[in-house]
Structures are given as C-alpha cells and as structure tokens.
Amino acid sequence: MKKKLLGLMLLSGLFAFSVAASDGVSLRQKAQQAVEAGNYEEAYQTYQELSSQCDSIYQQIYGEEIEDLRATYRIDELELQNKEYANRLLSYFIGIVLFLSAAFLVCFFFFRRQNKQLTISRKKLEEAKILAEESVKNKSLFLSNMSHEVRTPLNALAGFSSILSMDGIDDDTIRECDDIIRLNSDLLLKLINDVVDISCIDLEHMQFHLASCDAVALCKYVVQTMEKIKHTQADILFRSDLDSLMIDTDSSRLQQVLINLIVNASKFTKQGQITLSLEQKGDEAHFAVTDTGCGIAPELHSRLFGRFEKLDEKAQGTGLGLSICRLIIKRLGGDICIDPSYTDGARFVFTHPLGERSEA
Template identity: 35%
Template sequence: MVRWDWIPPPRRLEELERSDRVLAAAGIGRWSRDLSQPHIVCDAICRVHCGLPADGPVDPAQVRERIHPEDLERVWDAARRSMEERAPFELRFRTRPSAEAPSRWLHVTGSVFHDAAGRARHFEGISQDITAERQLEESLRQTLIEKNDSLQNLELINRTGQALGAELQLEKLVQGVTDAATQLTRAAFGAFFYNVLDERGNAYMLYTLSGVPREAFANFPMPRSTRVFEPTFKGEGIIRSDDITKDPRYGHNAPRRGMPEGHLPVRSYLAVPVTSRSGEVIGGLFFGHPTPGVFTAREERLVAGLAAQVAVAMDNARLFQRVQEAVTSRDTFLSIASHELRTPITSMKLLSQHMRKRIDANDPAAFTRERVTRMVEQTERSIDRLARLVDDMLDISRIAAGRLQLHLDQVDLGDLTRDVVDRFEQQLTGAGHTLTLRLAPGLVGRWDRVRLEQVLANLLTNALKYAPGTPLTVSLQARDDHAVLEVEDRGPGIAPGDQHRIFERFERLVTASEVSGLGLGLHIARHIVEGHGGRIHVRSAVGDGARFFVELPLAGPPDATPA
C-alpha cells in the first residue's frame, strides 16, 4: 500500500486498503507527489507501468527519462495547466522502460491540491496500461490510412457481422461470408471448402464460390490432401503466399505437379482454416489472384477475423439445422409409428368385433376348432408385429442415448445363421423365394448372439419387403481376421444416391402404403455392427439386385467388455 505523509484514522485506513485491493485487481497504479518533497511516491503497479525500479525512492528525473521524448512536453504542459487552472488532468502518453524495451502506453489521471493561499502543494493520481488498446487503435488507424476504401470495408464487415448473427440458413451464411471476404481481400475469386473426406481421405467438398461462376471449377476434381491444402484442413494455421507457384510446398503431387490445365491462374494465395468452438476444423476459406503479392497482413487479419465469426455462426446454424432435423425426425416418426401401430391394432379390433357379433348371435360355427385356431394365429401375428415395432422403438431410443449394450460371448456365426434362416423358412417360402446357403464352417467370434440374430433378421425382412419372390443367397466366409456375412437378392436394386441413405433413421425407398415398417431396420443393424467394431454396407445397381455385407472382427469390439 502507498505510504502517505499523514496517518488516517482506522476506519479510513480500512477504506484505503479496500480501495488499494480493488485498484490492484484492475491493474491500476497509484502515485502522489508532495511538491515540498524531492521524491514521487509510486505503488508497485505504477512502478511497473513506468519501468521504474521495484524499490527505492523515485525522483522526477527518473520519471522524465522514461517518458517518450515526443510526449514529454505534452505531459509537463498538462501538469502546468492543471496547477494554473486548478483542474484535474487526464492524458495518454508513452513510456520507455529501457532503450531496448518497446514503448508502453499509459492513461494517467490526477488532481492537484492547493493550500489556503492558493499555492499548489500536492499531486495525486492513478495510472493504467492501455498498450493493447492503443495497439488496436493504431492497427485500425494504419488500415484506414493505407486503404482509401477502408470505410466501405468496415461497413461491409459490419453488415456481414449483422448478417452472421441473424442468418441460420447455412448455405446463405457461408455464401455471404465468402462474398464479403473476396471483396475485402480484393481476390479474383474466393471459395469455402468443407472439410469432408472421401473413403481414401483425400477430397474436400466445394461449398460456396465467389468472384467466378461455379462452372469455372466444374471440370476439376476436389482438392486433395496435398502439402498446400493439408495445413488448412488440419487447422495448423493461415497460409499466405505472394506467389504460391514458388512456395516449396507447391507442385509435389502427380500427375500434374501443379495446377491442372485450364484452371484459374493463381499466384497470390491466402487460405484460412475455419475452426469451431469445439476445435473441429469445419473447412477453409481460400482466395486466389493471378497477380503476385496481392494479399498482405491486412487481408490476412480481416479474413482471420471473419473466419472466427463465421465459425461461431456456422456452429449456431448447424445446431439450428440439427434441431430442425430432430423436429422433422420426430414428426416423421410419429406419422410412421401411428400408421404402423394402427394396422395390427385395427386388425385385432376388427377380429374382436367380428367375434362379438358371432357370440351375440349365438352362432355355434364361431367356435369350431379351425375358426378359433385361425383367429388365434391372426391375433398372434398382430401381437408379433406390435412387439417388433415396440422393440425397434426401444432400440432407436437406446441408440440415441448411447445405451445399446452388447452381451459378448463366443458365438458360431454359421450356427447362428442357420437358426435365423430356419425361423424365416416359412415366410421365405410363402413369398416365393428360393434360398441358397454358402456357410464356411468354424467361424467363431466374440459377439452378441441376440443382436447379430437381429441384424440378419432385419436383412432377411428387408429382402422380403423389397425383393419378394427373387432368389436369395446367404453366404459366410473368413477374410483376414474378420467374418463376412453376405445377403444377396435379385430384386430391383438400389440407386447409388440412395445406398448411404437407407442406413439412416426412417428411410425407405418406397412409400408407407407400399411397404410396412418404421424404416429403422437397417439403421439399427448398422449401429449393432458398428458397436461390434464392424462395418455394414451395400453394393447394388438399379435392376441388378442388392448385396448387403456385414464385416465383423473375430476378436469382437476392441474396447468392449462383456456386459
């Protein structure tokens, strides 16, 4: 605490101590000068601000030496005016702690106290380090000086920032940022590439384009994981090059070892990763110009700022998109579930009403063995259907909550396959299927038998629905350290664009009126297989049937323990 020339009463002393703690927490220093004394009293923070020694007396000459020469006259003028006008003073000036250290900006305020005769007797004030604030101001000032169009740029940034806060449609949001950033950087073109990898892990999806028509990129493949592109999609930092063709990372990939023929000419190059709040690299903003040296540190700063804003906005937009999808999924589920549940309930209700009429009519024919057996079988089928629907709904709830448990044991996959096929024999025969089994013996793995039975049952049910009456082949073979189960039908086939979609929730290739079910079977099967550390996929072409493959590691899931 600063020591003064007078001793305050205890209550006042406590107030001063609290005041000192508040000021220290805010990084504010305190100083005073009794004009009848040769020294200035400074607390520890004020000493740091001025670059003064941590201990010992401080005389005015020491302070004067540390004030920047360009600001010295202005500081003393402010002190002189304060004494003459008997008014508080406030000013900002630079200090230099040493010849080698960078200048520090201070904001100093204070008051001068006079005696009864009107003579200045005492100075007292506070200091605050505003170096960061001044650096920011200087950066903005330099930007305004360097570019005649800075005002328009700031207006554009402001409009873009407002749009980012209001826009929840992802494509509009990203397109607006790409357009704004292309204009700000004076690039010939700009693009945003999503960080989406293909199966080989080397392609990225063009999402938005600005400055040139989309056709300019139509005949070229997506960028690969080259030395130039990879740092951006890994979030390793910004790349700015005056001439990318002379960059040591350029031109190392066959076959062209550079830009393909007909590609837009690019010499100046700027690439900025867009990273979400969770650390995920969403994608990258890329800018090009045929002239070298177009992009400077200014453009880099502007795009980096926009990239940070757009990352937050994209997080919000994607969250909004997921909420919309969840609402749509809920509505879809309720619609499908109500339809599917109504069918067996209606069947049982009609059967019950029919029996009630026969009983009321005292019809003896209603109680023959054959009729009762048939009605019981119809009721059992309706109950089985309801049970399957409820099981599917419970499974999808467990999957959504991450609680789909596996009870692992040694399972012979060949025996399991025969058991499931035997249970389906009557249904398959009734639907006109011929079935061929090709099962390699002795394929035993650490799996959940009940869940794998469910997977195969879902695949056979899928064939019954979509490929009735066609030949079916169920095969089992070993491949390295995996078992591969295949179910092949000769039905209508699946278009390439639908082959990924059929494993999502509530997805069916035909309407609910054509095929029954919730559209959950393949989705549940995928999660069961993936839970085992395996993979399920389909190979198909329209008109050429479909082959579903289930690949399971013989050792079971790598990180699971028996439940």
C-alpha cells in the first residue's frame, strides 16, 4: 500500500504544476494530513481522487494542445497550399509574360521585315516609275528631235534634187546644189549613226577592238580632217609637247569622240579657236577640247551628258553626241567632264588609260 501511495504521491508531484484549481490543492493537503495521521486508506483514496482529477485536467489540457496542434497543422497546410497555388499562379504568369513577349518580338520582327520589304518594294516601284517616266520623256524628246532634225536634211535633199532635174540650170548652180545635197546627206547619215550608236553601245556583249595606237598622230589626223570640212570660221588647232604617245584603244571609237567634241564646239564657236590638246599624266593620257565660243552656263553642266539633251534647240543634232562620248570613254576605262574653271568658252576634258583597262 505504501508503495502504491508513494507512486501516487510521485505522480501527484509530477502533475502538481498543472493543477491550478483550489479544490485540487485542498485534496493534496487533505491527503498529506491523512498520511501524517497514519490513516493510509483515506490518504490512498484521497490521492486516487487527486490523480483522477489530474488525469482529467491533463487530458483536457492535452486535448486542447492536440486541437491547437491540429489547428496549427491545418493552418500550415493551408499556407503551404496557398504558397503552392501562388507559385503556380506566378509560374503561369511568368509563362504567359514570356509567351506574350516572344509573340510580341516575333510579330515585331515580322512586321519590321514586312515593312522593310514593303519599303524596298516601294523604292523599286518608285525607281521603276522614274525610269518609265524618263523613258517616256526620252522617247518624246527623241521623236521630237528626230522629226525636226531628219525633216531639215530631207527637205533640203528633196528640194535641191528637184532643182537638179530642171532644165537650163548652169554648172555653178549644179555644183552648189551638189554641195548642199552632199552636206545634208552627211548630216542625215550622222543622225542615223548617232541613233545606231546610242542603241548598241549600251549592250554589255559589245566588244571594242583594242590595239596599240599613237594618240598624237590620231589627234593630228582628226584636226586636219576637221579643218577641211569645218562649217565655222574658227581655227581648229592641235597642241601637245609630245612627239608620240602609244596607248591601247579602239582608234575608230576614240576618233569618234574627238570628232564629236570638235563638231560640238564648232556649233557654238563661229570665230576664234578650237584647240585639241594632249598630255600625259602618270599612266593616263589627258585629252582636252577647248573653244572660245559662247560657253555653257554652270547650272547646265549637270545636263550636258544626258541623252537627247539639247541646250540650244536651234542647233542641229539629236542631243546624243556628248552622251555617246561619255559611253565610249567609260567603256575605254576613262572619264569625261566639262572644266568648270574655264570661263572663256567651254573646255571638255577626258582621260584614257595608256594600257588596256577597258570596261568593254
């Protein structure tokens, strides 16, 4: 019994800290008094009652703690679920943002590319439109120039040919008519040659026949020929410090350029001088045709080498001469321009490589 009592006392001591009610304290005191009085049976029953009360209190406290733990667990579980849901939402949001960003970038670059292609297409269309307008303009200018230029020599040929068929004309009249017919025939042939040249010289497969040529001798020959057939009172001269200058060129094409430049100068130089000059600078030959005529206004320089451009509508020609000269010089590997610093008339300068450097 004492052992049981000691066990109950130990158990009551362990749970005494949790017994806060006043009746629990009273039972413990009553049990101690019974022990002191030697009434162990009463003390046993009192301690047993106190133990039952402690068990009840412990079970109540333990149940409350269990409920608190369960509530805490449920709260933690809900918080964990909320965190998982929030993480899932964040993942979905990030995925949607990345998808929309990728879609935006794809659309941006797609539309940018489409806009670039559209810009290029518009540019090409605009260029094609300009070329078409330029072609129509050139065609109109060509027809206008040719109808005027061809009509003049044809009328002269028809008129003076009819005079030759008349009876009773003297020899002087026949010679005069013959000279006029020959002159207009040459003019008409030149017009046709200009048209043929401008139509075929652009073809990439057209080959120039290059050979070694003495540029000094060629220039002298051109000047002598033009001096004999000139239609101006201006003197046609050749000046050069060189005795000889060998170049690789198409001599007939180079001669054509020189003749075109001199003929063009003679139209606007009724008196004075037309000078063909030649000099060597490095590995290039520099040709120049200088006149003392009326000159060309600076604002018209940019139009000089355009096709069908006639700065003076009263002057004969198709407006193709300078354009043909530039095409030939380009094909031979040189360049041509008007000297803007010369103000006593007009000076056309072009270069020609000494060796073979043709663009043909």
